[in-house]
Structures are given as structure tokens and as C-alpha cells.
Amino acid sequence: MTTPLANPTTQRSTLLAALRQWPSRRWIAVTVGMVMTFLIVAIPTDLIDTPLFSREVPPTWWSVPALIISSALSGLVLGTYIAQDRVEDSAPRTRSGIAGAIVTFFAVGCPVCNKIVLLALGTSGAMQYFEPIQPFLAALAIGLLAWAFYRRTMYEDRCPV
DSSP states (O other), X not given: OOOOBSOGGGXXXXXXXXXXXXXXXXXXXXHHHHHHHHHHHHTTTTSSOOTTOOOSSOOOTTHHHHHHHHHHHHHHHHHTTSOOSOSOOOSOOOSXXXXXXXXXXXXXXXXXXXXXXXXXXXXXXIIIIIGGGHHHHHHHHHHHHHHHHHHHHHTTTBOOO
């Protein structure tokens, strides 16, 4: 069973077609969201070297690319929350975007610097059990963010159930 459309002639067939219809204020929000997400995750995980935080274990080769992709997707998800022309927001409500941003933090962070992981597993457990699953956490975060973005963008012009 499909969800009824608000107007069948305005149904978006592709993601690219949907993005072409976005007003400039959405793209401004996307840019701000991307930069803020990158900074909010990169500074405490010490991917950006600052005197505020340090890292016991050097970052992996995939940490920065995973953070860049996650930041871009987080910005795009944020852009879907900016109204286009109408006041009512009929896009589906999902928690995938929030979950993806949180999982990104765990995926790119230092395994022995994360207090939650350290309390749960200890130092040796963090290195032995948590560090090997971090690439999977990064993939999960990217998948959750991509799913949230796709759902919110493609179903934006549908009527609420």
C-alpha cells in the first residue's frame, strides 16, 4: 500500500529532482550544519588538533573520510527540516539522523579516550573489542544518515498518514 500523494503532478521521481527544488535558505542550513557537525565531532575526538583535547591512540586512515561523509549527510538531513514554501511539515519523522550523528562520534573517537567505552570495557577491552568494530560503526552511521536523508527528501511532498 502506498501513501497518498498531496498532488500527483508534484511527486518527485528522483533525489536529484528533489534537491533542485530546494531554496537557497536550505543550502545555507546544509552548509552550516556540515561545518558545525564536523567541528563538534572532530575537536573532542582530536581529529582537529587543539590544546583542549588529546588522543591516546592515533586516528585510523578512515576516520577523517568517514567524518566528512557523515558531516555532509548530517547537513543534508538538517536541510530537510527547513521549510520550503509551506508551513506544514509532512516529511516522515525518523530518529535515524540523530542516531547516525551519535554513532559517528563513537566511530571516529579514540577507543581508550571515550569514557563510556572505557567504563564498560576497560582499557584492554576498548582496544581488543571496541576498536575493531569502529569501521562498522562508521558504516552504520553513514547508512543511518543516508536513510534519514533519503526518507525525508523523497517523502516530503506526501500527505501525512
